[in-house]
Amino acid sequence: MGWKLKFATTAIIAVAAGVYINNTSLLAPHQGGKPVLLAHRGMAQRFDERDVKNDTCTAARMLPPTHDYLDNTIPSMRAGFDAGADVVEIDVHPTIDGEFAVFHDWTLDCRTDGHGVTREQSMAKLKMLDIGYGYTADGGKTFPFRGKGIGMMPTLSEVLATFPDKKLLINVKSRDPNEGETLAGVLNALPAERSRAVMVYGGDEPIEAIRRLTPDVRTISRAAIRSCLIRYIGYGWTGLVPAACRNAMVLVPINAAPWLWGWPDRFLARMNGVNSAVFVLGPYSGGEFPTGIDTPEAFAQLPQDYSGGVWTNEIEAIAKIAGKVAGTSRD
Template identity: 50%
Template sequence: MKKLVAAIFFVAIVIIVWLLNTSLLVTPPSGTAKILAHRGIHQVYGLDGVENDTCTAERIERPRHAYIENTIASMRAAIDSGAEVIELDVHLTPDRQFAVFHDWTLDCRTNGTGVTEQTPMSKLKTLDIGYGYTADGGKTFPFRGRGQGQMPTLTEVFTALPHGRFLINFKSERREEGATLAVLLRAHPEWRKLVFGVYGGAAPTQETLRLVPGLKGYDKHSTLACLGRYAAYGWTGIVPDACHDTLIVVPGNYARFLWGWPARFAARMAAAGSEIILLGPYGGGDFTSGIDNADDLALVPPNFSGYVWTNRAETIGPLLGRRLAASSDQTNRN
C-alpha cells in the first residue's frame, strides 16, 4: 500500500509540474522573431580553438562580402538585411570618446599597436582597421587599405543611423564607461531610444543600468543568476528577481531544458518585463555563437518573438523572413 501511495503521489507531482510548464496550455507572446546582428555584417571565422588572445582576423573564412565589423557601413548593411538590433563594441579613449572596435589591442586587425582604450581617438582615426585580415595564412590581405580611417565613434554611429537600435558591449571593467554613456544619453535624449541595451563588463554595465532609468542589460554574473535560479525553482511558475526587467541570453542548445520552453517561458519573461535573446549552440567560452545557417534555424521555435543573435545577418535575415512567410501562408490555407 505504501508503494502504491508513493507511486500515486509521484505521478501527481509529475502531472502538476507538466501542467505548470507545458507550452500547450499557453498563448505565446505576440510578434515574430527579430534579428540581432553581432558586430553588424562582418567577416566570420571558426570558433574552434579561439581563446581571449586569439587573433581572429588571421583566421577568417574566405570573404563573401566586403564589410568589416563594427563599421557604419556594416551596420547599415545589417539593417538592410532585416536586423532590428546591431551589437557593437566600445572602448572609452583618453580623449573621452567611445571608439567602436572589438579588440582590446590594435595589433591584430590594424596597422597600429597598443591598447585600444589607451589610444586617443585622433590616433585611432588614422588606422587601417582592415589591415590584418587574411583567409589564407597571410598570403593575401584582401581588406588592406579598405578600412583606412573607418573606426567610428559611438556618436558617429548614432548620428549616421538615427533609426537604428544598438546593443552596446563594454569591453572593459571601468565603471566610468557606464557613467560616461549615461552622461552622453542625458546630453542627447534623442539617442536614448537608439540604445536597446548594454552588456559586457559588469562594472560599466551595472553603472549604466543604475543611471539610465528603464534601460535593460546583462553581464555574466546576472545571466548566471537568472538562469541558475530559474533552473532551480522556475518549474513553480515563480520568476526569480534576477530575471525581471532585463535581457536574458539563452544558448540554443540548452533552451529546451528551461522550464516551460518555449511559449510558457517566453510568456513568463514577457510578464516580468524581460526580452529574450536566443544564441547559437554554447560550447564554452563567451556568448558569441550565433544562429548562423539554415540548420541553426531549427533552434528557433516557430512562434518565437524574441531576438535571434546571428553572425550572418545577411544570410539569416532572408532565411527567417522566408520561414515566417511560409508559416503565414500555411496558417492562411488552414
C-alpha cells in the same frame, strides 16, 4: 496505512498537475510574428573559430570574403539592418579624449596599422587608422582590405546619430565600473524613447553600474546571465522570475533552452512581462562565449514559429530563412 498512501499519491499528482499547468507552453498564449534578429557586429567578415581565445588575432584567420564590409563600421551596421536585422551589436572603448570608439579589439595591432591598447588612444588618432589593414585569408600573402578602412572607425555618438531609430546592443569590453558610469551618462543624455532602444552587455562591474544608473536600459553580464538561468531552472516552475532576469537581455544557449520552465511561449511571456528580451545563441559547451545561430541546421533547432530573439553572425543567411527578407519564408 492505505488511506495515507492514497492521500500522498493524490497530493503528488495534484502538485505535478499544478506544476504542469503552470508551466506548459501548450496553454500559454503564442506571440505571433517572425523572430527578432540580432546581427553580431553588423555585417562582418567571418573567421575560423576553432580554438579561438580572447587574444587570438581573428583578422589573420579570415575566411575568404563574400562581401566588402568590415565589422563595427557604419556601412556594416547599415548593411546588417538592410539585410533584415532588428538589432545590431557593436563594441565600444572609451578614449583619452572623452569619446567612445566603436571597435572590437582591446588592442590595435591585429586589425589596424596602429599599435597599442585601443582605450589609451585619442579618437583623433584612431580616426587616422586603417581598420582593414590586418585582414588576410591566405596566411599573409594578400590583404584584400588594406587601404580600404582608413578613417572608418566611428564614435558611439556618430552611430547613435546615424541610426536614431534603430535598436543597438552595446558591448562594454572592460571590467572597469568607471566605464559603466561614463556610458550611463551618455545613455541618460538620450531621449527616453531612444535609450530604451539600447541594450548593453559586458563585464560584471560596468554592467552593474549601468544597471544602477540607467534602470530603463536592459543589460546583461556573464555573472548575471548565469544567475538568471540557474535560478530560473531552479524555481521558475513557480512562475517567479529571478531578479537577474528582470529588465535584462536574456541570452539562452540553444542546448539550455529545453531546461527552461515553459519554453518557449510561457518562458517568452514571462520574460516579456518583466521587460526582458530573450535571444537564443548557439550551444554552450563550457568554454568560450557561444557562437550564434549561423546555419540552417542551427536555425532548425528553434521551436516552430519561434518569435523570440536570435543572435547570429550570418544575418543575410538567417534573415532569409526566417522570412525577414522580401519574398522569402522559413518554409
